[in-house]
Each structure stands twice: as structure tokens, then as C-alpha cells.
Amino acid sequence: MERTDTELINAVLGGDAASFEPLVQKYLPRVFATARRYARRESEVEDIVQEVWMKSFQKLSTFRGDAPFEHWLMRLTVRTCYDFLRGHQRNRETTFTELTEPETDWLDRFVAAPDNTSEDADGARQLVQRLLEQLSPSARLVITLLEIEDRPVKEIARLTGWSVPLVKVRAFRARAEMRKLLAKTAREKYL
Amino acid sequence: MNLEQLNQKLLAAARCHAPDDRVPFAFEKRIMARLASVPVPDGVALWARALWRAAIPCVAVVVLLGAGSLMVAPETPANAGISSSPAPAELSQEFENTMLAAVDQPAALPEDAR
Numbered sequence: 001m002e003r004t005d006t007e008l009i010n011a012v013l014g015g016d017a018a019s020f021e022p023l024v025q026k027y028l029p030r031v032f033a034t035a036r037r038y039a040r041r042e043s044e045v046e047d048i049v050q051e052v053w054m055k056s057f058q059k060l061s062t063f064r065g066d067a068p069f070e071h072w073l074m075r076l077t078v079r080t081c082y083d084f085l086r087g088h089q090r091n092r093e094t095t096f097t098e099l100t101e102p103e104t105d106w107l108d109r110f111v112a113a114p115d116n117t118s119e120d121a122d123g124a125r126q127l128v129q130r131l132l133e134q135l136s137p138s139a140r141l142v143i144t145l146l147e148i149e150d151r152p153v154k155e156i157a158r159l160t161g162w163s164v165p166l167v168k169v170r171a172f173r174a175r176a177e178m179r180k181l182l183a184k185t186a187r188e189k190y191l
Numbered sequence: 192m193n194l195e196q197l198n199q200k201l202l203a204a205a206r207c208h209a210p211d212d213r214v215p216f217a218f219e220k221r222i223m224a225r226l227a228s229v230p231v232p233d234g235v236a237l238w239a240r241a242l243w244r245a246a247i248p249c250v251a252v253v254v255l256l257g258a259g260s261l262m263v264a265p266e267t268p269a270n271a272g273i274s275s276s277p278a279p280a281e282l283s284q285e286f287e288n289t290m291l292a293a294v295d296q297p298a299a300l301p302e303d304a305r
Contacts (some may be wrong), residue, residue, distance in 0.1 A: 017226065024219040033212035046215065053222045054229070114196050124204035131201060148205045182194050182201075 005069040012060055020060075024053055027070060031077050037144055038081040040129070044088075052080045071158075078141070078159045085137035099189065103127045107189060134181055139174035146171050260286070 003011075003022070011019035028049070035048040056076055063072050099107070106123025109116075118124070132140050145156045146167075153171075157164045260282050288295075 018223075020226065021219055021223050024222050028214045028219060029212035032214055033210045036210035036212075046218070049218070050222060050225060054225065057226050110197060110200065114193060114200075117200060119200055119203040120207045121204070124201060125208045128201040128205045132205070143202075147202045150206070178198060179194060182198055186194060186197075 006065060009060060009063060009065070009069060012057075017057075020057060023069070027073055030070070031073070034074065034077045035081060037148075038085055038140070040133070044084070048077075048080055048084050051084075052077050055080065075159050075161075078145075079161065082137060082141050082160065085140055089137055099130075100126060103130070104189075107185075131178065131181055131185075135174065135177055138170050139177045142167065142170045142174045143178060146174075 003019075005023065005026075008019045008023050012023075031049050031052050032045065035045045035052070039045045039048055052073070056073055059076070063069065100123075102121070102123035103126050104123075106117065106121050106127060132143065135143065141160065142156065145151045145159065146153070151159075153164055153167050156162070156167045160167070162170070263282060
């Protein structure tokens with residue numbers, strides 16, 4: 001019979017480290033999917049995931065069990081991703097001058113017929129990824145959680161450890177930052 | 192160009208492309224191996240390290256106090272009664288009295304009572 005998360009956690013806390021493996025196996029896909037939102041290179045994604053599991057093992061005694069383990073783990077994952085973004089903010093690209101061919105094609109199509117341009121295009125995906133990479137760490141985190149993953153403000157506050165008003169302020173600033181970047185792109189490309 | 196519409200299109204594009212959740216082969220084994228290689232924190236070692244770290248500021252305070260007590264000007268006939276700072280010998284005596292006050296106290300009490 002498959003053991004529950006609580007049973008596995010109790011076993012790990014009791015000294016049976018091997019009981020941690022089923023937990024890792026169960027939640028690895030979710031942690032990988034979250035990490036891939038914030039890091040592009042696969043080696044970076046693997047580093048983030050590894051860091052998440054190391055932290056979760058070390059901090060397992062702080063898991064109180066009043067919420068599902070998955071929630072606790074996702075909070076840890078989001079915070080580790082945010083730390084990663086803050087640690088790598090110097091490596092952010094600073095210019096839009098070198099747009100790839102699919103990106104340019106998609107933008108040209110958008111300028112010609114905004115309503116008929118498909119969002120499900122490679123160019124759009126690359127362009128939004130490039131745009132997100134230029135945002136500040138907090139802006140990127142809040143745009144990803146709020147606009148892309150469509151999470152409520154309260155949940156974002158719980159995941160990030162920020163207060164609800166702080167999430168709202170950061171969301172406002174993030175949207176402004178994004179609009180500014182888009183305006184810069186449009187100026188560089190079409191003026 | 193309508194920037195707001197472009198913004199919405201790009202966010203919709205990001206929503207369309209959910210990130211991949213595939214896991215590299217035997218990644219959980221890698222994590223378990225990494226966990227096994229992490230040294231278990233030793234309580235005694237942690238205390239020893241903390242005490243060694245605390246020893247440095249303690250030595251610094253002792254040195255500073257020692258230097259301070261040596262640098263206090265000795266009382267000369269010229270400044271006798273003017274300076275409020277005690278002479279080194281006096282200072283060391285006062286320091287000793289203060290340090291040993293707790294030890295001297297019980298012996299002094301019965302006399303006072305008498």
C-alpha cells in the first residue's frame with residue numbers, strides 16, 4: 001500500500017532518510033515545471049530543483065502539517081526561484097536590438113493585423129520569454145504568478161512571503177515596467 | 192502600434208505555452224545521493240565553532256580594557272585632586288574590588304548584622 005505524505009515525512013523525521021525518495025519522485029515534475037518558468041538553461045533548472053530538495057530536506061522539521069506538503073514545497077520552490085532570479089539579475093539582457101527572425105515576423109504580422117495574429121506562435125513565445133528575462137526579479141515573479149499562472153493575490157502573498165499590499169504594489173510596478181519595455185521595443189523596431 | 196494589445200497578446204502567448212514538466216532520467220537518485228553526501232550537523236562541533244568565534248571579540252575587549260587602564264594618566268602632585276580618573280594602581284584595586292564584590296559580600300554581611 002502506498003504511504004501518505006504525512007507518513008513519509010514522519011519516517012524521514014524519525015531518521016529514515018530513504019523515505020524521502022518517494023516524496024521526491026512524486027513532486028519532481030511540479031518542481032521542474034515551476035523552475036522552467038524562471039530559468040531557460042537546463043543546467044540552471046536542475047540546479048534550482050536540486051536546491052529546492054536540499055532545502056526541503058533540511059527544513060522538513062519546520063513543516064507543521066496543517067496544510068498539504070505540496071503547498072509548503074511550492075512555497076519553497078517559488079522562493080528558491082526568486083533567489084535564483086536575484087542572483088542572476090546581472091546577466092539580464094539589456095537590449096532588444098537583436099530580435100530573431102520568428103520574433104520579427106510575429107511583430108510585423110501583429111503591426112499589420114493585430115486582431116488576427118495568433119498567440120500560439122513560436123515568435124510570440126520567444127518574444128515574451130525575452131521580455132520576461134529583461135524584467136527585474138520581483139517584476140518577473142509577480143507577472144508570472146499573477147498574469148501568466150493566473151493566481152489570486154492572496155495566494156501570491158502566501159507563496160512569496162510578501163504582504164498582500166506589497167504584492168499589489170509590485171504588480172502595479174511590474175506592469176509599468178513591462179509596458180516601458182514594450183514601448184522601447186516598438187521604438188527600436190519601428191521608429 | 193497598440194502597446195496594451197501587444198502586451199495582452201504576449202501574456203496570452205505565455206499562458207498558451209505551459210512549461211515542460213519532464214524529469215531527467217534518475218534525477219531523484221541524484222538528489223538522494225546528494226543528500227547522503229551532505230554532512231550531518233554535529234551539535235558539539237557547532238558549539239565549538241561558535242565559542243571559538245566568540246573568543247575573538249572577548250580577547251579584543253580584554254586587550255582594549257587593558258590598554259585603557261594602562262593609558263590612564265598617573266596622579267601627579269600637579270593634578271592631584273583635579274582629575275576625576277583614578278590612578279592605574281587605584282583603578283586595578285577598584286576593578287578587583289568590583290569583581291570580588293559578590294564573593295566578599297557574604298563574609299561582610301554577618302559583621303554588619305552584628
